[in-house]
Ligand SMILES: Nc1nc2c(c(=O)[nH]1)N[C@H]1C(S)=C(S)[C@@H](COP(=O)(O)O)O[C@H]1N2
């Protein structure tokens with residue numbers, strides 16, 4: 545049995561910028577050539593070109609080198625540079641995602657089946673609970689399209705997700721000290737999962753998803769804190785009751801099930817009112833921008849929470 549060391553993440557207010565920059569300089573040589581040649585650029589290219597982004601943002605995209613070198617993916621280590629440095633041996637192909645639980649047609653989807661969904665580009669803000677943010681051009685498809693294929697039963701109310709467990713390929717899952725209990729788990733209410741903003745991403749910047757960003761398929765829910773965006777998914781289950789979620793289990797007073805971005809509800813150890821947009825500088829209070837309710841997607845999603853106390857149900 546590994547020793548489970550309770551995680552204690554910190555706000556980016558206290559992230560030493562020098563450390564991040566050193567790591568990044570060190571890793572710069574590894575940042576190229578990360579597309580793993582799954583053929584995504586050719587598969588579905590026509591559909592991708594044809595589909596306009598309905599949520600197009602008028603904000604500068606975070607440079608690709610930052611999106612692929614400053615990551616949270618504890619299966620590869622807890623440092624921001626660890627996922628890019630330690631995920632070279634990870635094999636995202638072949639891959640299957642099992643869909644089970646309260647569905648009429650449970651089945652396994654191979655990577656080819658997943659890449660066959662009409663792909664779209666979606667440029668979304670991503671706001672980590674640690675108070676940093678990015679703007680990322682994802683490639684993916686609505687989770688609703690996948691859910692429809694398996695025909696949810698009337699009793700299904702939630703969707704549970706699980707990340708792969710592969711200690712041989714994921715150094716953060718082996719060794720005596722491990723930062724989290726595996727598999728990493730996340731969940732959504734079924735209506736959140738079906739919302740058109742919610743996508744399964746298979747790429748970014750028009751390329752196959754790099755290992756450190758959750759290859760070959762990860763969840764993106766842009767109005768929620770980044771930890772809801774579970775990576776390298778192998779199982780999706782429809783359930784009647786609220787599924788257990790990794791960070792919520794680890795520290796329930798710090799990370800809620802809903803985890804909707806909310807500048808009015810501070811993390812117990814730091815403010816959530818402002819954020820540091822990666823690539824713009826400003827770790828130490830200069831150049832911070834205001835965090836927006838629902839990460840700027842209130843018009844689209846606030847109605848999902850009508851009548852809910854958003855301070856209590858964080
Ligand atoms: N399996 C898994 N998924 C995960 C994480 C993780 O540690 N393991 N970290 C989460 C957190 S805290 C964030 S902010 C985002 C980061 O996504 P990115 O590295 O692609 O920017 O992934 C989320 N998904």
Ligand SMILES: [Mo]
Pocket residue numbers: 616671672673674769770771
């Ligand atoms: Mo995060």
